Amino acid sequence: MKFFLNKSQALIIATFLLALLAILVGGVSSIWQEDAMARRMGGEGLQAFYLAQAGAERAKMELNANVNWVGVGPVTYAGGNYTVTAAVIACPGGGYNDCRQIDSTGRIGRAFRAIQVDVTLDGPPAPPDEAQLTLGWYD
Secondary structure (H helix, E strand, O other), X not given: OOOOOOHHHHHHHHHHHHHHHHHHHHHHHHXXXXXXXXXHHHHHHHHHHHHHHHHHHHHHHHHHHOOOOOXXXXXXXXXXXXXXXXXXXXXXXXXXXXXXXXXXXXXXXXXXEEEEEEEXXXXXXXXXXXXXXXXXXXX
């Protein structure tokens, strides 16, 4: 059995195949574009986190030098910026007297990350006097 196409049938089939190919190419390029954007946003998110971390570390350093430091920002660094605030908070039990809450945010591109750190500015409490220690049976 022979299959014959006239010119109009061949034109219709060729047009249909080209339209199908165009749809496939458009779909694949859209997927690639979304993937590239997701990768870029993931990288920017990580950079924003590191900027926020840098701000928290700066706050620790500044509070170590000056307990009245309250914050800074926005500070431009590595293509993005960070903002840091430090506020007095109630200390947890255990003999601590001077505590701060550090809020640090990092931004780069469309990405934004925030971290919160609680720190104590006084050292750990001194151990009890040796004369007050109760000794166990093994001592």
